[in-house]
Amino acid sequence: MRSSYKLIFERSREGRRAYDMPELDVPCACGTIPEGMRAVSRLDLPELGEVDLVRHYTNLSRRNFGVDNGFYPLGSCTMKYNPKINEELAAMFNSVHPRLDADMAQGCLRLMKDTEDMLCEICGMDAFTLQPAAGAHGELAGLMHIRAYHEHRGDTARTTIIVPDAAHGTNPASAVMAGFKVKEIKSAPDGGVDLDALRAAVGSDTAGLMLTNPSTLGLFERNIKKIAEIVHNAGGLLYYDGANLNAIMGIVRPGDMGFDVMHINLHKTFSTPHGGGGPGSGPVGVKSHLMPFMPVPVLKEDEDGMIVPDYDRPESIGKVKSLYGNFGVIVKAYCYIRSLGGRGLKEASENAVLNANYIMHRLRGAYGIPHDRTCMHECVVTPGELVDYGVHTSDIAKALIDRGYHPPTIYFPLIVHEAMMIEPTETESRETLDEFVDAMLDIAKVAKTDPGAIHAAPVTTPVGRPDEVAAARKPIVKYW
Numbered sequence: 001m002r003s004s005y006k007l008i009f010e011r012s013r014e015g016r017r018a019y020d021m022p023e024l025d026v027p028c029a030c031g032t033i034p035e036g037m038r039a040v041s042r043l044d045l046p047e048l049g050e051v052d053l054v055r056h057y058t059n060l061s062r063r064n065f066g067v068d069n070g071f072y073p074l075g076s077c078t079m080k081y082n083p084k085i086n087e088e089l090a091a092m093f094n095s096v097h098p099r100l101d102a103d104m105a106q107g108c109l110r111l112m113k114d115t116e117d118m119l120c121e122i123c124g125m126d127a128f129t130l131q132p133a134a135g136a137h138g139e140l141a142g143l144m145h146i147r148a149y150h151e152h153r154g155d156t157a158r159t160t161i162i163v164p165d166a167a168h169g170t171n172p173a174s175a176v177m178a179g180f181k182v183k184e185i186k187s188a189p190d191g192g193v194d195l196d197a198l199r200a201a202v203g204s205d206t207a208g209l210m211l212t213n214p215s216t217l218g219l220f221e222r223n224i225k226k227i228a229e230i231v232h233n234a235g236g237l238l239y240y241d242g243a244n245l246n247a248i249m250g251i252v253r254p255g256d257m258g259f260d261v262m263h264i265n266l267h268k269t270f271s272t273p274h275g276g277g278g279p280g281s282g283p284v285g286v287k288s289h290l291m292p293f294m295p296v297p298v299l300k301e302d303e304d305g306m307i308v309p310d311y312d313r314p315e316s317i318g319k320v321k322s323l324y325g326n327f328g329v330i331v332k333a334y335c336y337i338r339s340l341g342g343r344g345l346k347e348a349s350e351n352a353v354l355n356a357n358y359i360m361h362r363l364r365g366a367y368g369i370p371h372d373r374t375c376m377h378e379c380v381v382t383p384g385e386l387v388d389y390g391v392h393t394s395d396i397a398k399a400l401i402d403r404g405y406h407p408p409t410i411y412f413p414l415i416v417h418e419a420m421m422i423e424p425t426e427t428e429s430r431e432t433l434d435e436f437v438d439a440m441l442d443i444a445k446v447a448k449t450d451p452g453a454i455h456a457a458p459v460t461t462p463v464g465r466p467d468e469v470a471a472a473r474k475p476i477v478k479y480w
């Protein structure tokens with residue numbers, strides 16, 4: 001720990017106060033608190049003057065890194081700028097209670113129904129549920145549809161989900177949680193699904209295939225129609241992990257590619273800040289043959305034009321979330337989609353893809369590019385020849401911190417050795433991209449002439465380089 005980063009407890013001096021409570025001017029009621037529930041000693045709270053308190057918290061807040069204070073190219077996470085107006089619009093609904101009767105909450109229900117319809121249009125699906133609270137939760141709910149579909153047909157031998165090795169890590173985990181066995185297939189040399197391996201993997205036990213597209217390599221799957229055909233011919237269903245929708249909005253639709261069920265991440269693509277563990281939303285879209293299994297309630301429009309929550313659905317997989325889902329996130333997505341419109345969404349995706357290709361192009365030569373073809377919204381690069389100077393991906397990530405950037409996703413995807421996964425998003429200007437690339441090129445130059453300087457990074461943070469192995473094996477979780 002570097003000096004000048006003292007804890008608030010270390011700054012504490014007995015008797016200092018930021019605020020004094022007024023003298024008690026009513027009879028003390030302490031005697032009414034049962035003996036066993038009374039405090040027996042003073043609480044060990046820090047004591048500070050107001051200015052020291054303000055400085056403490058202000059400085060802490062400035063040590064937080066977010067999209068609002070810097071470039072955040074964390075691959076697979078779509079850390080794009082989210083317009084502030086959508087926060088304000090969502091806050092307008094703060095006083096609506098989720099247990100209001102449907103006839104008192106028609107505005108909210110209509111907003112959700114319209115959001116479902118717009119997502120159907122964007123993705124080419126027949127119906128959406130907004131209930132799942134995150135991408136991985138959507139995967140679980142979507143896979144439960146696949147299970148219910150086979151079970152209702154009496155086809156109980158379909159117990160396996162096929163997952164390519166370029167899938168997001170949540171895919172195999174969700175399949176196991178939904179009660180399936182997982183069969184992993186290797187990628188072909190071009191980064192796509194190996195069709196021969198897929199043909200060999202499908203059979204009468206195949207419940208379905210989960211495909212992350214664009215994959216974690218940032219690549220669009222070229223053989224998507226053939227993949228759909230192979231899986232459907234074997235009697236399986238197709239699950240589309242659409243968390244990377246930011247690359248394809250308004251350009252292609254998973255429904256048109258033959259997929260039966262999918263999820264998207266509203267908190268990545270549709271204007272909700274994320275990364276701090278805040279509320280997310282992973283809506284699930286299905287084709288008509290899976291609609292009977294959707295979680296309750298399903299929003300229906302009755303003949304008077306009223307939106308009513310329908311709980312009477314005997315084949316439903318049940319409830320996956322209390323009430324309707326994370327409504328505030330849904331409001332932000334609704335506002336974002338309505339304000340950009342179809343053309344705006346398409347332009348957003350086009351710029352996201354352009355920005356990633358621009359970065360990849362400018363890094364070519366200085367860094368390794370394992371799959372050197374047009375990428376989608378993110379690119380995967382490696383240190384290339386810098387490893388000959390003893391400089392690895394984690395060193396580059398730490399050197400970026402000193403230069404004012406959040407590092408890209410590192411050592412993921414697992415199938416690329418020393419991977420750095422860079423996702424700039426559409427909201428970054430060309431100047432920002434250039435400054436980031438210049439920092440990367442500078443790191444590459446210093447790595448060759450003075451690798452020790454890269455190994456010393458970061459030098460601008462309260463904690464430099466903890467011993468990562470010791471920190472994992474023998475964590476000290478107390479400060480003193």
Ligand SMILES: *Cc1c(COP(=O)(O)O)cnc(C)c1O
Pocket residue numbers: 076077134135136137168170212241242243244265280282
């Ligand atoms: C982020 C992501 C997920 C998981 O979403 P969470 O909301 O973090 O659960 C799944 N698949 C892909 C491709 C992702 O990028």
